Amino acid sequence: MRRAFAIAALGVMLAGPVFAVLPDEILPDPALEARARELSKGLRCLVCRNESIDESNADLARDLRILVRERIVAGDTDAEVVAWLVDRYGEYVLLNPPATGSTLILWIAGPMMLVFGLGGAAVYLRRRRGARDAGDMALSDAEQARVDEILRS
Amino acid sequence: MFIELGHFALILALMVAVIQMVVPLIGAQQGWAGWMAAGDAAAGTQFLLIGFSFAALTYAFVTSDFSVALVVANSHTAKPLIYKVAGVWGNHEGSMLLWVLILSAYGAAAALFGNNLPPRLRARVLAVQGAIGVAFLAFILFTSNPFLRLEVPPFNGKDLNPLLQDPGLAFHPPFLYLGYVGLSMAFSFAVAALIEGRVDAAWGRWVRPWTLAAWIFLTIGIALGSWWAYYELGWGGFWFWDPVENASFMPWLIAAALLHSAIVVEKREALKSWTILLAILAFGFSMIGTFIVRSGVLTSVHAFATDPTRGVFVLAILAVFTGGALMLYAARAGTMEARGVFAPVSRESALVLNNVLLAVAAFVVFVGTIWPLVAELAFARKLSVGAPFFNAAFTPFMVALAIILPLGAVIPWKRARAGRAMRPLWPFLVLAVAFGALIWAMQTGRSALGPVGAALGVWLMLGAAFDLVQRTGRGALRARLGRLLRLPRADWGKAVAHGGLGITFIGISAMLAWQQEVIRVVKVGETFALGAYEVRLSDVQRLEGPNYLTTMAFMDISRDGSPVARLTPEKRVYPVAGMPTTEAAIDNGLFRDLYLVIGDPQADGGWAVRGYVKPMANWIWGGAIIMCLGGFLSLSDRRYRIAAGARPATQAPASRVPAE
Numbered sequence: 001m002r003r004a005f006a007i008a009a010l011g012v013m014l015a016g017p018v019f020a021v022l023p024d025e026i027l028p029d030p031a032l033e034a035r036a037r038e039l040s041k042g043l044r045c046l047v048c049r050n051e052s053i054d055e056s057n058a059d060l061a062r063d064l065r066i067l068v069r070e071r072i073v074a075g076d077t078d079a080e081v082v083a084w085l086v087d088r089y090g091e092y093v094l095l096n097p098p099a100t101g102s103t104l105i106l107w108i109a110g111p112m113m114l115v116f117g118l119g120g121a122a123v124y125l126r127r128r129r130g131a132r133d134a135g136d137m138a139l140s141d142a143e144q145a146r147v148d149e150i151l152r153s
Numbered sequence: 154m155f156i157e158l159g160h161f162a163l164i165l166a167l168m169v170a171v172i173q174m175v176v177p178l179i180g181a182q183q184g185w186a187g188w189m190a191a192g193d194a195a196a197g198t199q200f201l202l203i204g205f206s207f208a209a210l211t212y213a214f215v216t217s218d219f220s221v222a223l224v225v226a227n228s229h230t231a232k233p234l235i236y237k238v239a240g241v242w243g244n245h246e247g248s249m250l251l252w253v254l255i256l257s258a259y260g261a262a263a264a265l266f267g268n269n270l271p272p273r274l275r276a277r278v279l280a281v282q283g284a285i286g287v288a289f290l291a292f293i294l295f296t297s298n299p300f301l302r303l304e305v306p307p308f309n310g311k312d313l314n315p316l317l318q319d320p321g322l323a324f325h326p327p328f329l330y331l332g333y334v335g336l337s338m339a340f341s342f343a344v345a346a347l348i349e350g351r352v353d354a355a356w357g358r359w360v361r362p363w364t365l366a367a368w369i370f371l372t373i374g375i376a377l378g379s380w381w382a383y384y385e386l387g388w389g390g391f392w393f394w395d396p397v398e399n400a401s402f403m404p405w406l407i408a409a410a411l412l413h414s415a416i417v418v419e420k421r422e423a424l425k426s427w428t429i430l431l432a433i434l435a436f437g438f439s440m441i442g443t444f445i446v447r448s449g450v451l452t453s454v455h456a457f458a459t460d461p462t463r464g465v466f467v468l469a470i471l472a473v474f475t476g477g478a479l480m481l482y483a484a485r486a487g488t489m490e491a492r493g494v495f496a497p498v499s500r501e502s503a504l505v506l507n508n509v510l511l512a513v514a515a516f517v518v519f520v521g522t523i524w525p526l527v528a529e530l531a532f533a534r535k536l537s538v539g540a541p542f543f544n545a546a547f548t549p550f551m552v553a554l555a556i557i558l559p560l561g562a563v564i565p566w567k568r569a570r571a572g573r574a575m576r577p578l579w580p581f582l583v584l585a586v587a588f589g590a591l592i593w594a595m596q597t598g599r600s601a602l603g604p605v606g607a608a609l610g611v612w613l614m615l616g617a618a619f620d621l622v623q624r625t626g627r628g629a630l631r632a633r634l635g636r637l638l639r640l641p642r643a644d645w646g647k648a649v650a651h652g653g654l655g656i657t658f659i660g661i662s663a664m665l666a667w668q669q670e671v672i673r674v675v676k677v678g679e680t681f682a683l684g685a686y687e688v689r690l691s692d693v694q695r696l697e698g699p700n701y702l703t704t705m706a707f708m709d710i711s712r713d714g715s716p717v718a719r720l721t722p723e724k725r726v727y728p729v730a731g732m733p734t735t736e737a738a739i740d741n742g743l744f745r746d747l748y749l750v751i752g753d754p755q756a757d758g759g760w761a762v763r764g765y766v767k768p769m770a771n772w773i774w775g776g777a778i779i780m781c782l783g784g785f786l787s788l789s790d791r792r793y794r795i796a797a798g799a800r801p802a803t804q805a806p807a808s809r810v811p812a813e
Contacts, residue, residue: 110547
């Protein structure tokens with residue numbers, strides 16, 4: 001859905017290609033091309049909103065796709081290509097934030113919450129089992145006293 | 154003139170909403186029947202006034218009244234009628250008007266169908282509903298008035314965004330809003346119950362149909378948006394983990410959790426305060442969604458209204474309602490004492506686990522969505538959180554959910570033995586795993602996603618079928634068949650919805666695992682291979698539509714020499730908006746979609762062409778439709794029609810009541 005408005009915003013600027021990966025970008029070696037595609041999916045098109053360069057039609061995304069391919073052809077490993085891009089564009093370019101420093105919080109937030117949730121649920125379930133089966137059908141002490149009083153009179 | 158009347162009606166609706174907020178609340182506090190009854194009249198009046206106002210705006214769009222600024226910005230005389238109507242909500246101001254229209258419609262429905270609610274509870278529900286109305290009507294009137302006129306009307310309009318001129322997207326917002334706003338009913342019921350200090354089985358029974366309805370609409374809305382993205386955006390993606398998609402997905406997850414916990418309240422009078430909390434959170438997330446879309450704070454491409462005053466206003470509404478409700482909750486939740494008792498292994502516990510997984514999944518989506526903002530404000534790090542994060546962090550919860558679901562759906566209430574409940578399910582589990590293993594063996598060397606997803610989907614579907622079968626009891630086949638047909642609709646709804654989830658699982662995993670793609674240059678008359686198919690680019694023509702120009706390709710698909718389909722992908726240009734769009738052509742099939750896109754002409758006389766084979770694509774939305782069908786079946790169960798209002802004097806034995 002979000003591509004809709006990206007195209008809306010960009011459409012006016014580039015009333016030309018409405019196409020992400022173009023035929024002339026594709027590397028002749030299918031193995032290298034597959035690596036490039038896989039890397040592209042995790043890299044952000046910097047002028048777009050939350051789009052990977054693999055999906056984006058923006059000129060900058062095309063430039064980045066070609067850059068990635070050039071690095072791959074030059075013999076870089078995947079990690080080297082990513083490091084090279086992060087050096088130039090910052091970690092903003094990564095759609096998958098690395099689990100380091102403060103970003104660690106992001107990654108462990110879910111599992112932590114799950115532990116809390118399960119812990120809370122376990123405590124609750126224990127208490128449910130421990131509760132008297134009659135629940136509040138049983139009389140409280142005050143009610144029992146009142147019943148006794150009525151019965152006595 | 155009609156426009157001004159619509160504007161005036163909206164102002165009047167705000168005043169009526171103020172009355173609806175104040176009078177019934179005081180009446181309920183003091184026990185004055187007349188004041189309580191005022192809520193009904195106010196809710197009805199408010200709906201009629203906003204309805205009139207909405208009709209006035211629609212009239213302006215349909216007649217292309219270019220003295221209204223909003224119509225100029227979003228319409229054009231050459232636009233087909235359906236998109237003139239859809240243009241009413243295809244913009245910020247109009248969509249907010251639709252929002253309050255639906256809000257007041259729910260309020261009026263509660264007044265109309267709430268005859269069997271205790272008057273005090275009904276008065277409070279309507280008062281809370283009125284308060285939400287006041288906030289959003291004020292938002293519209295003070296920050297985003299759709300009725301503003303232009304001094305010098307232009308000759309024609311600027312046209313609606315061409316991407317929105319599509320049947321899938323025309324009806325996407327109304328359904329989404331019916332869902333978002335429907336959760337306001339659960340919220341109002343929760344706040345009313347907190348004020349009253351009383352939650353019982355009857356309360357659970359009243360809240361559930363509203364939540365169910367909202368969940369069904371949300372499902373339809375999300376599915377429509379996803380389907381639209383699939384066929385319109387030109388490469389067949391169906392989910393992007395965009396902030397605005399997440400904004401609709403979080404309430405959906407919470408609503409799904411709420412649906413299940415309300416069952417426990419209704420059947421077993423447990424999980425009360427948790428259910429109240431979920432009801433508050435569900436609507437809270439709806440409002441967070443509104444905030445995200447309207448403020449543009451998370452720089453999503455959906456943010457067509459990037460305006461700080463609006464953002465601040467929505468944030469204030471969010472803070473007052475969610476914060477207020479949570480404070481009330483903190484003060485009162487202790488009084489909601491649970492009555493039902495159950496063992497750690499029981500249906501209740503399974504539903505608790507369901508709730509934990511769904512709620513934590515929603516939390517993960519929430520954290521991922523706001524993290525770029527948090528990182529920038531708190532740690533001065535500018536970073537992105539995109540699809541790879543969500544795929545890794547969110548998917549495990551859904552896998553866990555799918556694994557426990559078939560067992561949880563059939564395990565007995567109160568006290569059960571897991572081994573015993575699992576015994577009849579083992580063959581199905583083995584079958585599902587074997588199926589996954591078979592696929593694993595066949596596909597060799599590709600991701601585990603396909604086999605795992607398929608096995609889970611099969612497990613869910615078989616589990617749902619078993620759920621129905623085991624409810625028919627023992628005896629002759631004929632008798633059991635008869636009983637199967639006479640099962641409560643709620644039972645059918647439950648099994649159908651769970652089966653639908655399985656179908657969606659299969660669709661998503663197959664599409665992600667086994668998609669085939671071709672990107673290349675093709676000359677007219679040339680043939681290229683697409684998976685097992687051959688595609689021939691027969692012709693390319695330039696044609697003219699009602700308000701656009703198009704380049705249409707004629708492509709013939711065949712398989713082993715026999716023709717399969719002729720597809721006509723297009724590339725359109727809307728001259729008024731000055732904008733190109735791609736119209737992919739899709740040959741739909743039960744087990745695969747063939748998806749073709751035409752691109753630009755190349756220097757050597759060929760055309761850039763993209764083709765995909767999308768396996769099981771329709772299962773994604775088919776599953777969603779089936780889930781909705783299950784919801785409707787459950788909603789039509791006779792206990793909602795007949796005894797919806799009965800606050801039972803004595804608790805019915807839990808085992809006799811239809812489960813869901």
